[in-house]
Amino acid sequence: MRKYKLVLLIGGYISAFIIGGYTYGIVTKAQMVNAGDVLTEESREKFQSMTKEMEENFKPDNYEELLKGNDNILTVPDTILGPQQEDITKSIFGRQKNYIYKNKTNGTIVLLSISSRLGSQHQQWQHSIYYSNARYNSLDNELKEYYSDIYPSINVYQYSFEKKDIA
Structure with missing residues (x-):
């Protein structure tokens, strides 16, 4: 059971990292376009x-x-x-x-x-x-x-x- 929780915890961190990075990229790009940087x-x-x-x-x-x-x-x-x-x-x-x-x-x-x-x-x-x-x-x-x-x-x-x- 402990191994399962550890795998789930690591998987959750990796998923959060990927989703967060993707979201950050979209938001940053939108802010750059709105600010006239691109x-x-x-x-x-x-x-x-x-x-x-x-x-x-x-x-x-x-x-x-x-x-x-x-x-x-x-x-x-x-x-x-x-x-x-x-x-x-x-x-x-x-x-x-x-x-x-x-x-x-x-x-x-x-x-x-x-x-x-x-x-x-x-x-x-x-x-x-x-x-x-x-x-x-x-x-x-x-x-x-x-x-x-x-x-x-x-x-x-x-x-x-x-x-x-x-x-």
Whole structure:
């Protein structure tokens, strides 16, 4: 009888731990969404719809889009980015899309980035984009079809952060 009670007691503790953890996860997620800490499903769908519309309808004459759905994200130290990179619902990786357009006729390069905000009350990595001559105008990689000696040999990196006011 004693062994039965011990097994029942241990089983009860394990069940309570699992149920408690699951409930905590649901409540925490709901609180984060209500506080604006994450990109809601509705916001993510709007963002994806907007980027799809962009990819289908924004086609400037004489320009080629290089990324075609591939990522063009810069990384920064954890001390700057913080916990945003751990979860796609609040990560810049889930709420930013970059485009790089090149015009072989006149040598113009256009960098375009679209991102969604979590809300002004949050410290967040808003956006980043880069253009590297070695990456996007080289005969030595998979993007060599976009190479032309008309383009300047440049490297451009842009970061945008939002920081909460600390009073």
